[in-house]
Amino acid sequence: MGEIREPLRELTECGLPQALEVMGERWSFMILRASFNGLHHFEEFLSELGIARNILSNRLAKLVEHGILKREPCADDRRKIEYRLTEKGSDLLPAMLALRQWGQKYGSGAPENPVLVDERDRLPIGPVSILAHDGRILTLRDLWFVRPDKIGLRSDGTQAEASAGLGRGDVIDLAAAKKTG
Amino acid sequence: MGEIREPLRELTECGLPQALEVMGERWSFMILRASFNGLHHFEEFLSELGIARNILSNRLAKLVEHGILKREPCADDRRKIEYRLTEKGSDLLPAMLALRQWGQKYGSGAPENPVLVDERDRLPIGPVSILAHDGRILTLRDLWFVRPDKIGLRSDGTQAEASAGLGRGDVIDLAAAKKTG
DNA sequence: AGCAACTGGTTTTGATTCGAAACTTGGTTT
DNA sequence: AAACCAAGTTTCGAATCAAAACCAGTTGCT
Numbered sequence A, B: 001m002g003e004i005r006e007p008l009r010e011l012t013e014c015g016l017p018q019a020l021e022v023m024g025e026r027w028s029f030m031i032l033r034a035s036f037n038g039l040h041h042f043e044e045f046l047s048e049l050g051i052a053r054n055i056l057s058n059r060l061a062k063l064v065e066h067g068i069l070k071r072e073p074c075a076d077d078r079r080k081i082e083y084r085l086t087e088k089g090s091d092l093l094p095a096m097l098a099l100r101q102w103g104q105k106y107g108s109g110a111p112e113n114p115v116l117v118d119e120r121d122r123l124p125i126g127p128v129s130i131l132a133h134d135g136r137i138l139t140l141r142d143l144w145f146v147r148p149d150k151i152g153l154r155s156d157g158t159q160a161e162a163s164a165g166l167g168r169g170d171v172i173d174l175a176a177a178k179k180t181g
Numbered sequence C: 001a002g003c004a005a006c007t008g009g010t011t012t013t014g015a016t017t018c019g020a021a022a023c024t025t026g027g028t029t030t
Numbered sequence D: 001a002a003a004c005c006a007a008g009t010t011t012c013g014a015a016t017c018a019a020a021a022c023c024a025g026t027t028g029c030t
Helices: A008-012 A016-023 A028-036 A042-049 A053-065 A093-106 A175-179 B008-012 B016-023 B028-036 B042-049 B053-065 B093-106 B175-179
Strands: A069-073 A081-085 A115-118 A143-146 A171-173 B069-073 B081-085 B115-118 B143-146 B171-173
Touching (some): A016 A028, A016 B093, A028 A053, A028 A093, A042 A053, A042 A081, B028 B042, B028 B053, B028 B081, B028 B093, B042 B053
Antiparallel strands (some): A069 A081, A115 B143, A143 A171
16 A cells, blocks of 8 residues: 555655755745855845845745755844855755856846856856766756666667656656757 | 945846746746656646646746747647647756755755666766856856956956955955855 | 944734635547 | 536635834944
8 A cells, every 4th residue: 555646746756846845935046146146144135135024034044944044143243143155055056057047048138247257267157057977968858767776777779769658667758848849 | 326226236137036037936846847757738737746726727827928838739639738848948957957956965865766867878967067168067166256347357366355345346256155164 | 321223033914826626618438 | 418528717715925113132322
């Protein structure tokens, strides 16, 4: 027993829901971006983002609770609280940049104001990319969803096309989504 | 006049708000993931995601409206509607994967069920990465936010540390956020 | 010491959104 | 025709969001 329930939900086992639990809420990413931009204090976030006080308070508490920001009293002015990115928070940079780049690509062609550059040559960074284990850049066409127990399996090619029905097949043809673009 | 208002809001000019306008809503990313996983129909999303019907209807309409999915009647069964990723929608793959990987890294160590592999060797993909224009992988320490008119400027090094105050400086020290992790 | 101003909240009160369940409309199966 | 199915829409109560007022330590000023 227990096999019958949640039939398609097998597909759901990935980190996305957990990521969205925190970052899926309305202002979380904007606060994160402000944090990357060097803002640390409540009133700074408030005036930068134009968010309501109570919501900001709530979001900051949640981000702290989830270990994305850390909250510590300011040494020199004990009214102030410093909110700073933790390592866990900083690790959201690729996700934030990928979103930002996507928004930039498809949004109103307004030029982004603080441009991210490589400190080495001060040239704008390239696109956030999906890399293979050996560093090759992968596109949608290069990818497959496979069941964990099938990793590394050499396929004889025939199952490549037999992937329409989810939940039973070993492999899901991601390229199918691309063909229709 | 016009210089005084929106003092810090200069920082806000990037694609993130536009990306969040669509993808920031509660179920958008989960629907997108289901779409990448090969689901195309209303009832499929419904049973896969466990979302309310009216919300799903609303989200799908918004995703279509924003050109992330396209909605077309099914040829063989005219009751059915096919929702398919557009190119614009497919371009969200790096953002979705970055989020997923982050959630995976910090979530409950549950193994992800459909693992993304490189079709070439069937090995799991690497982390979504920020690349320099020449393909080097960049980390937080390698990055600077600079004003658009300062791109490519060779700095004499002294301004590297003088970056605490936003809005006036030419450059924002992203590494400052890292030091505290 | 006394008082205004500042920082980071909390409370209160409406507006919006979410969610479950029932209902509708057109298409298909038998 | 009757039953059924896919994709919605409607209705209504619950949760969330937002604007504004209020509150409590801290600080600066005199």
